[in-house]
Amino acid sequence: MTGVLTWAGIAVLGGLGAVARFTIDTAVDRRTTSAFPFGILVVNVTGAFLLGLITGVGVPHDLSLVLGTGFVGAYTTFSTWMLQTRLLLEERHWALPVVNVVVSVVLGLAAAWVGLRLGGG
Numbered sequence: 001m002t003g004v005l006t007w008a009g010i011a012v013l014g015g016l017g018a019v020a021r022f023t024i025d026t027a028v029d030r031r032t033t034s035a036f037p038f039g040i041l042v043v044n045v046t047g048a049f050l051l052g053l054i055t056g057v058g059v060p061h062d063l064s065l066v067l068g069t070g071f072v073g074a075y076t077t078f079s080t081w082m083l084q085t086r087l088l089l090e091e092r093h094w095a096l097p098v099v100n101v102v103v104s105v106v107l108g109l110a111a112a113w114v115g116l117r118l119g120g121g
Contacts, residue, residue, distance in 0.1 A: 002062065009066035017074030025080075035093050037084040037100065040077060045107045047076035052112035056119020 024046075025039035032038050051072045054064060081104060088097040 010070035013070030052115025056121030
């Protein structure tokens with residue numbers, strides 16, 4: 001059963017994860033001039049790596065919830081990824097939405113696998 005400290009950890013690290021996402025997304029996007037959403041790509045791929053690493057290390061269940069659900073869950077974002085993909089379509093960047101989906105999935109799976117392997121899993 002999940003205790004109060006686990007819930008509190010999820011809340012605190014969730015807030016930190018959201019701030020980290022905003023900071024990294026903004027920093028990456030300021031350095032690019034492309035319509036492609038590189039910031040969210042970086043966030044989601046690094047988040048996949050972190051979740052793979054957490055899983056590979058084999059941390060205890062409650063700590064896994066705090067780190068995985070709290071921090072990584074708030075850090076990564078499916079909704080923003082899909083919204084940006086739709087906006088690319090609306091802006092008539094015909095190839096970029098497909099590239100965004102394919103590259104994000106392929107790099108995300110690869111990053112999760114690398115994290116898992118580095119973690120010992």
